[in-house]
Amino acid sequence: MSGVLKVAALIPAAGFGTRLGQGPKAYLDLGGLSLLARSVAALAPHVDEVVVALPEGFALPEGIPARVVIGGATRQASVLALLRATDAEVVLIHDAARPFLPPEVIRTVRTAAAETGAATAALPVADTLVRGQGQASALWGELTARENLWAVQTPQGFRRELLLSAHLEAEQGGIQATDDAGLVARLGLPVVLIPGDARLFKVTTPSDLALARALVVVWDAEDAD
Ligand SMILES: Nc1ccn([C@@H]2O[C@H](COP(=O)(O)OP(=O)(O)OP(=O)(O)O)[C@@H](O)[C@H]2O)c(=O)n1
Numbered sequence: 001m002s003g004v005l006k007v008a009a010l011i012p013a014a015g016f017g018t019r020l021g022q023g024p025k026a027y028l029d030l031g032g033l034s035l036l037a038r039s040v041a042a043l044a045p046h047v048d049e050v051v052v053a054l055p056e057g058f059a060l061p062e063g064i065p066a067r068v069v070i071g072g073a074t075r076q077a078s079v080l081a082l083l084r085a086t087d088a089e090v091v092l093i094h095d096a097a098r099p100f101l102p103p104e105v106i107r108t109v110r111t112a113a114a115e116t117g118a119a120t121a122a123l124p125v126a127d128t129l130v131r132g133q134g135q136a137s138a139l140w141g142e143l144t145a146r147e148n149l150w151a152v153q154t155p156q157g158f159r160r161e162l163l164l165s166a167h168l169e170a171e172q173g174g175i176q177a178t179d180d181a182g183l184v185a186r187l188g189l190p191v192v193l194i195p196g197d198a199r200l201f202k203v204t205t206p207s208d209l210a211l212a213r214a215l216v217v218v219w220d221a222e223d224a225d
């Protein structure tokens, strides 16, 4: 569907949801659909194929149009397994744990990735930022200026060869990063920041899940309009 370049959506969904404490988050129900089903449904119309990394021993729920690979011990290892499972020229990496994915963000990240090599959704930080200090980091330490600071989200889009090289270099050097754009940026290559969306938050803790269960009602109603 996506034109000259083959595009794949790669969804790391092999985590165990430790901070939420309800098992692998990809399978959690949100308004009648799993988090994974929501991410796949949002991405599928914009790409040529969807590949999902699941924990070993777990199966893809019925009716989800995707291929499966076994994930790794870390998010980074799961993404590397996904990159090795596709020959697409452009890849969109998206956390299964971010179920509210506006189509405009997908389109913009995909276009910027194809044109420049690397792009990610991100949101300008709106809160005052301070580093905690003391034993439990519970005391006000150094204030950090928030100008030009962005909170990084997914989807993140890349030319696949570029991201694969960044991952292989990281693997060789024993580098662990919290996201894929960071692995590209550490090679000195530009990563375009695309304005994301507050609704693209990651379901990480029980309060995130409560927020997601409230938001899904509005989200699905808008979709039905
Ligand atoms: N070994 C891993 C770890 C994480 N992920 C995926 O990476 C995304 C972001 O990770 P996170 O929100 O941290 O999920 P979990 O690892 O499941 O959560 P926790 O860290 O609380 O255990 C999720 O879609 C998760 O399934 C993955 O594919 N493989």
Ligand SMILES: C[C@](O)(CO)[C@H](O)COP(=O)(O)O
Residues within 6 Å of the ligand: 075, 095, 151, 152, 153, 154, 178, 179, 180, 202
């Ligand atoms: C990739 C990510 O969602 C960008 O913000 C984030 O770094 C994942 O972190 P996690 O600790 O693996 O959830």
